[in-house]
Amino acid sequence: MLYFGLLSAVLLRYTRDPVVWQIVQASCLLVDFTYFWGAFGALGEQGRLGVGMWRAEDWGAVGITGVATVTRVAYLLGVGMGSGGKTGKNGKNGKRN
Secondary structure, eight states: OHHHHHIIIIIHHHBOOHHHHHHHHHHHHHHHHHHHHHHHHHHHHTTOOSGGGOOHHHHHHHHHHHHHHHHHHHHHHTTTOOTTTTOSOBOBTTOBO
16 A cells, blocks of 8 residues: 555656556556455454444545545546546646657
8 A cells, every 4th residue: 555655646746647647546446446355355254244343443444445446436437537638648747748
C-alpha cells in the first residue's frame, strides 16, 4: 500500500498522460480486489462475515477501500471526463507531446 501511495503522490503529479493514470489506477484496482478477497476470507475464518459483527476497524478498512475502488472504476470508465476525457496524450506539465 505504501508503494501505491508513493506512486499516487509522485508519479501521478509528474504526468498528465491519461494512459499512465489508467495503468496506475488499473493496477491499484487489482490490489483493491485482492484486499477484499483477503479481508472477507479473514472475516469468514473468524466467523464475522455478518456486517453486524464487524468492528470499527473493519468498517473503516472496507469502507475506505470501497470508496477508492468505486472512484477508480469510475475513472477507468471515463465518468465525469466529458467528451475529451480520454483523448490525447499530455506529457509533463500538461504539454502536448
